[in-house]
Amino acid sequence: MVLGSTLLDFVMExxxxxxxxELSFVVGGEVNIRQDPWWWLVVxxxxxxxxxxxxxxxxxxxxxxxxxxxxLVTVLVTIASYFLMxxxxxxxxxxxISRNKFIFGISSxxxxxxxxxxxxxxxxxxxxxxPVIIQKLGLxxxxxxxxxxxxxxxxxxxxAITICYGAYMSEIVRSGIQSVPRGQMEAAxxxxxxxxxxxxxxxxxxxxxxxxxxxxxxxxSLLKDSSLVSVVAVADLTRRGREFMAAxxxxxxxxxxxxxxxxxxxxxxxxxxxxxxxxxxxERY
Amino acid sequence: xxxxxxxxxxVRKRFGRVEALRxxxxxxxxxxxxxxxGPSGSGKTTLLRCINRLEEYEEGTIVVDGMTLDNTNNIxxxxxxxxxxxxxxxLFAHLTALQNLxxxxxxxxxxxxxxxxxxxxxxxxxxxxxxxxxxxxxxxxGGQQQRVAIxxxxxxxxxxxxxDEPTSALDPEMIKEVLDVMTSLAKEGMTMVVVSxxxxxxxxxxxxxIFMDEGLIIEQATPQEFFENPREERxxxxxxxxxxx
Amino acid sequence: MKRLLxxxxxxxxxxxxxxLLQGRGGQTGNETGKIRVATDATWAPFEYIETNxxxxxxxxxxxxxxxxxxxxxxxxxxxVPWDSLLAGMATGTYDAAISSISIRPDRAASMNFSHxxxxxxxxxxxxxxxxxxxxxxxxxxxxxxxxxGTTGDILARSINGTNVVGYEVIGDxxxxxxxxxxxxxxxxxxxxxxxxxxxxxxxxxxxxxxxEQYGIAVARGKEELLDKINTALDALLAEGIIDQLTExxxxxx
Numbered sequence: 001m002v003l004g005s006t007l008l009d010f011v012m013e014x015x016x017x018x019x020x021x022e023l024s025f026v027v028g029g030e031v032n033i034r035q036d037p038w039w040w041l042v043v044x045x046x047x048x049x050x051x052x053x054x055x056x057x058x059x060x061x062x063x064x065x066x067x068x069x070x071x072l073v074t075v076l077v078t079i080a081s082y083f084l085m086x087x088x089x090x091x092x093x094x095x096x097i098s099r100n101k102f103i104f105g106i107s108s109x110x111x112x113x114x115x116x117x118x119x120x121x122x123x124x125x126x127x128x129x130x131p132v133i134i135q136k137l138g139l140x141x142x143x144x145x146x147x148x149x150x151x152x153x154x155x156x157x158x159x160a161i162t163i164c165y166g167a168y169m170s171e172i173v174r175s176g177i178q179s180v181p182r183g184q185m186e187a188a189x190x191x192x193x194x195x196x197x198x199x200x201x202x203x204x205x206x207x208x209x210x211x212x213x214x215x216x217x218x219x220x221s222l223l224k225d226s227s228l229v230s231v232v233a234v235a236d237l238t239r240r241g242r243e244f245m246a247a248x249x250x251x252x253x254x255x256x257x258x259x260x261x262x263x264x265x266x267x268x269x270x271x272x273x274x275x276x277x278x279x280x281x282x283e284r285y
Numbered sequence: 286x287x288x289x290x291x292x293x294x295x296v297r298k299r300f301g302r303v304e305a306l307r308x309x310x311x312x313x314x315x316x317x318x319x320x321x322x323g324p325s326g327s328g329k330t331t332l333l334r335c336i337n338r339l340e341e342y343e344e345g346t347i348v349v350d351g352m353t354l355d356n357t358n359n360i361x362x363x364x365x366x367x368x369x370x371x372x373x374x375x376l377f378a379h380l381t382a383l384q385n386l387x388x389x390x391x392x393x394x395x396x397x398x399x400x401x402x403x404x405x406x407x408x409x410x411x412x413x414x415x416x417x418x419x420x421x422x423x424x425x426x427g428g429q430q431q432r433v434a435i436x437x438x439x440x441x442x443x444x445x446x447x448x449d450e451p452t453s454a455l456d457p458e459m460i461k462e463v464l465d466v467m468t469s470l471a472k473e474g475m476t477m478v479v480v481s482x483x484x485x486x487x488x489x490x491x492x493x494x495i496f497m498d499e500g501l502i503i504e505q506a507t508p509q510e511f512f513e514n515p516r517e518e519r520x521x522x523x524x525x526x527x528x529x530x
Numbered sequence: 531m532k533r534l535l536x537x538x539x540x541x542x543x544x545x546x547x548x549x550l551l552q553g554r555g556g557q558t559g560n561e562t563g564k565i566r567v568a569t570d571a572t573w574a575p576f577e578y579i580e581t582n583x584x585x586x587x588x589x590x591x592x593x594x595x596x597x598x599x600x601x602x603x604x605x606x607x608x609x610v611p612w613d614s615l616l617a618g619m620a621t622g623t624y625d626a627a628i629s630s631i632s633i634r635p636d637r638a639a640s641m642n643f644s645h646x647x648x649x650x651x652x653x654x655x656x657x658x659x660x661x662x663x664x665x666x667x668x669x670x671x672x673x674x675x676x677x678x679g680t681t682g683d684i685l686a687r688s689i690n691g692t693n694v695v696g697y698e699v700i701g702d703x704x705x706x707x708x709x710x711x712x713x714x715x716x717x718x719x720x721x722x723x724x725x726x727x728x729x730x731x732x733x734x735x736x737x738x739x740x741x742e743q744y745g746i747a748v749a750r751g752k753e754e755l756l757d758k759i760n761t762a763l764d765a766l767l768a769e770g771i772i773d774q775l776t777e778x779x780x781x782x783x
Binding site: 181183186187188189191192193194201202205206 | 337339361362364365366367368369371373375376377378379388389392393434437438441
C-alpha cells in the first residue's frame with residue numbers, strides 16, 4: 001500500500017495549495033478532500049488495481065508484472081509523440097494562417113490529407129513503407145547505410161503518430177491564433193511593431209491560453225490512441241495484453257487489468273492537465 | 286518641415302463592390318487638430334485607417350511626414366511616428382498597463398527597460414492613473430483603459446495621433462475623462478486627427494472640422510463657421526440630426 | 531465521509547463483478563445447429579484467404595470440410611486473430627477451432643483436443659544472403675520475427691539472447707524479413723517452405739527444431755461434438771486423407 005499512501009500525500013499537498021484551506025487528517029485514514037472530487041477517481045481506480053493484485057495474484061499480479069515494460073513503452077511513445085506533435089502543430093498552425101500562398105497551400109494540403117486518413121492506416125502505412133523508401137533512397141544516393149536501414153518500430157510509430165496528430169494540432173493552433181481579436185494585432189502594428197514582433201509578443205501569448213485546454217485533451221487522446229501501435233510490432237501495453245491472453249487464455253481478466261492500467265494513466269493525465277489549466281488561469285487578470 | 290505633415294490626395298478605396306472613399310483630398314498641418322464627423326458609412330474611419338495603412342487604398346497618394354505610403358518597406362517606421370487610439374481600446378489583455386506602454390518602446394524604439402518604464406510611468410501619471418501601472422486591462426474601467434491606450438500611443442513619441450471614435454464605446458460618465466486628456470494633448474500642440482461624434486470636443490479643441498458623407502469630404506471649416514454657419518445643405522441636415530441641445 | 535463510503539462501495543461492487551466473471555464461458559450456439567469454427571486465416575497453406583473469392587481455403591479447411599461431411603455437421607468458419615482464437619476457445623466463444631494448433635498441455639487445460647492429424651516443427655528462415663545464421667545456436671543477438679502467441683513465439687523467446695519481434699500475422703514477419711528489417715523468422719516448417727518457394731530470396735536454415743502435433747480444438751462442455759469430430763477424423767486418417775491434402779497443399783522442403 002505504499003502506492004496508496006504516496007497518492008494520498010500528493011492529494012493532500014494539492015489541497016494545501018489553496019488559500020486558507022485547512023486539512024483535517026483524522027486518525028483512521030480518512031482525508032477530507034473538499035476541492036477536486038475527481039481525485040477520488042484516481043484513488044478508487046488505484047484501489048481496485050491494488051485489491052485485485054493482492055487478493056488474486058494469479059492472474060492479476062502476473063498480468064501487471066508481464067505488462068510492466070508495455071506500460072513504459074506506452075508512456076514513452078505518448079510523451080515523445082506529444083512533444084514532437086506540438087512542434088509540428090505550431091509550424092502547421094502558423095502555416096495555415098500564412099499569407100504566403102505556397103506555405104499556406106502546403107500546410108492546408110497536409111492538414112486535409114492527414115485528417116482524412118485514419119490513424120491506424122497511417123501507422124501501418126508508415127510501418128511498411130518507410131523502410132522501403134529509405135532503402136530505395138539509399139540505392140539512389142549510393143549510401144550503404146541507408147540500403148541496410150533497419151526500421152525501429154517504435155521510432156516509426158512515433159513518427160506516424162506525430163504526423164497524424166500534428167495535423168489536428170495545427171488546426172487547434174490555427175483557431176487559437178484566430179481567436180485572438182484582430183484589434184490586438186492592429187494595435188501592435190499601429191505602434192510600429194513588425195508582424196513577427198506582434199505575433200511573438202501580443203498574439204501568440206494570448207493564443208496560447210486558448211490553445212492550452214485542447215492541448216491537454218490531445219494528450220489524453222494520444223495516450224489512448226497509442227494502443228494502436230500494438231498492431232505494428234511495438235510491444236506496448238495493449239500488445240502485452242494480447243500476448244498474455246494468447247499464452248494464458250484468459251481474456252476477461254487480462255483485458256480488465258489492461259483497461260484499468262490505461263484508465264489510471266489517463267485519469268492521472270487528465271488531472272494534471274486540469275491542474276495546469278487552473279494554474280494558467282491564476283496568472284490572468 | 287515644409288508643407289503639411291499629412292498630405293492626402295485623391296484617395297480612392299473600395300471594399301469589394303462598395304466604394305468607401307471616392308476621391309478624398311486633405312492636408313493636415315503640424316500641430317493642427319482636425320475632427321472628422323459624418324454619418325456611419327461615410328468613410329471617415331476608413332480614411333483615418335488609411336493614414337497609418339491599416340487599410341490600403343487603391344488610387345491616390347498619402348504622404349506622412351515626408352514619407353509616401355505606397356512603399357510598404359517603411360511602413361513600420363511610419364507607424365511608429367503615427368499613434369492610433371481605437372474605439373475598442375485594444376489594450377494587450379495579457380499585459381499590465383505598464384507593460385502595455387513598455388512593449389513597443391523596447392521592441393521598436395529599442396529603449397532600455399529602465400528608460401521605457403520611466404517614460405511609461407510619467408505618461409500614466411499624465412493621463413491621471415499612475416496607480417494603475419500594475420493592473421491588467423480587465424481590472425480597469427473603460428475610461429481608464431482608453432486613457433492607458435492613449436498613453437501607450439504617446440509612449441512612442443509620435444508626431445501624429447489618430448483617434449478612431451475614442452469615446453463611442455464608453456459609458457457616458459467616463460467620456461469626459463478621456464476627452465480631457467485629448468484636449469490637453471491638443472493644447473500641447475500635438476497634431477491630431479480625430480473621428481468622433483463628440484461635438485463639444487470639436488467645438489472646443491478643433492482647429493478644423495471636416496464633414497464627410499458617402500466617401501467624400503463635403504465641407505471643412507473652423508468650428509465656429511462649421512457649427513454656426515454651415516454652407517452645404519447636407520452638412521446642415523447632418524447637424525440638425527446630431528445636435529439636440 | 532459520505533463520499534468515501536460511496537467510493538468504497540463502488541470498488542467492492544467492481545471487484546465482486548470481476549470475481550464472478552472468472553467462471554469459464556457458457557454455452558454459445560447449440561449442438562445441432564451451426565457450429566462456429568474459428569481459424570486464423572493468415573497461415574498459408576493451412577488456412578488463408580483466397581484473393582479472388584475472399585473465401586477461407588487451405589489444408590485445414592479441406593480437412594474440416596471433410597470431417598463435417600462425415601459427421602453431418604453444419605459449419606460456419608470465422609476468421610479470428612490468433613491471440614484471440616485460443617482465448618476464445620477457453621471462454622467457449624467458439625465451438626471448435628482448426629488452425630494448425632499445436633497440442634500443448636497448457637492449452638489442453640483450457641480446451642479439448644481431437645486426435646492429432648499432422649506433425650510439424652519449428653524452423654528458421656533467413657535471407658539467402660545471410661551467412662551468419664546456420665542453426666539455433668547462432669541465433670543469439672539476432673532479431674527474430676514470429677507471430678505472437680504461437681509455439682514459434684514461445685520457442686524464440688526460450689533461446690538466449692534473441693530479440694523477438696512479434697507480428698500480428700506471420701506474413702508481416704516474412705515481409706519484414708524480405709526487406710531485411712529482421713534477421714530471421716521462426717515458424718512451422720510447412721508454412722516456411724511455402725514462403726521459401728514463393729520468394730526466391732529466402733531460405734530455410736538448419737534442422738526442424740521441434741516436433742508438434744496439430745489437433746482440432748473443441749470447447750469444454752462440447753464432448754459430443756468432440757466425439758463426432760474424432761470419429762470422422764479417425765476414418766479419414768485411415769483413408770489417407772493427409773497424404774492427399776499434403777500433395778494438394780504443401781510444398782516439399
